[in-house]
Amino acid sequence: MRSLERHRDVGAYALGVLDEAEAFRFEDHLMECPRCAAEVTEFGPTTRQLMLYRRATPRTVHPFAGPGPRLLDRLLGEVAGRRRAAKRRLLFALAASVVVALAGPAVALRAADGGEETVRVTATDERSGVWAQVTIEDEVYGSQVELRVKDAAGPRACHLVVVGRDGSEQTVTSWNVPHHDARPNTMKGGSALHPDEIARYEVRTKEGERLVTLEPR
Structure with missing residues (x-):
């Protein structure tokens, strides 16, 4: 099936309408298409509501009773409306990020007690669609690192790997990405390198594929 037709299967897959063979083929497509993965996540609330409705349906209801033929169209319309609203919010966020990017990708935050500055770096990889933000604090032993990531x-x-200016590498923290879940995950870890000794931060898969790179300035 052509890629365009695969994109159109998002709603049917999320609502469990596809047969087993089509669902299997769509899952193969899903592994290579961040756009469809994000759209499947957006169907989550609708799918949960349908599950709750099914559980609440009395046993006396005829087993062949079903929704009207326009239900799927209405559900798709609701999701499309939510996507349009999310796109508008994204455009505002992108406009703000451009302003920040012009001043540099790293933001320095002065600690409330007047101590060392905290550095925050944010980046999105256009290829993988992964967004990440690291917040780094200088400590006696090296660096304390907090990571937020959407995948x-x-x-x-x-x-998360820190790469030193001398070429050395250290793994700060590791995690498992849930199944098609675009909500942000937060992890904390530490590195023996101080912030000024770190050249960049890389989010990688266990196979070594780089998903997003964050470079402080």
């Missing part, structure tokens, strides 16, 4: 292409195992 809708799970399930997969990932880890």
Whole structure:
């Protein structure tokens, strides 16, 4: 089936309408298409509501009773409306990020007690669709690192690697990305390298594929 037709199967897959063979083929497509993975996630609330409705339906209801023929169209319309609203919010966020990018990708935050500055770096990889933000604090032992990441292409195992200016590498933290879940996940870890000794931060899969790179300035 052509890629365009695969994109159109998102709603049917999320609502469990596809047969077993079509669902299997669509899942193969889903592993390579961040756009469809994100759209499947958006159907989550609708799918949960249908599950709750099914559980609440009395046993006296005829087993062949079904929704009207326009139900799927209405559901798709609701999801499309939510996507349009989300797109508008994204455009505002992108406009704000451009302003930040012009000033540099790393933001320095002064600690409330007047101590060392905290550095925050944010990046999105256009190829993988993965968004990440690292917040780094200088400590006596090295750095304390907090990572927030959005990755809708799970399930997969990932880890955050710091790359030193001398070329050395250290794994800060690792995690498992849930199945097609685009919500942000937050992890914390530490590195023996101080912030000024770190050249970049890389989110990688367990196979070594780079999903997003964050470079402080």
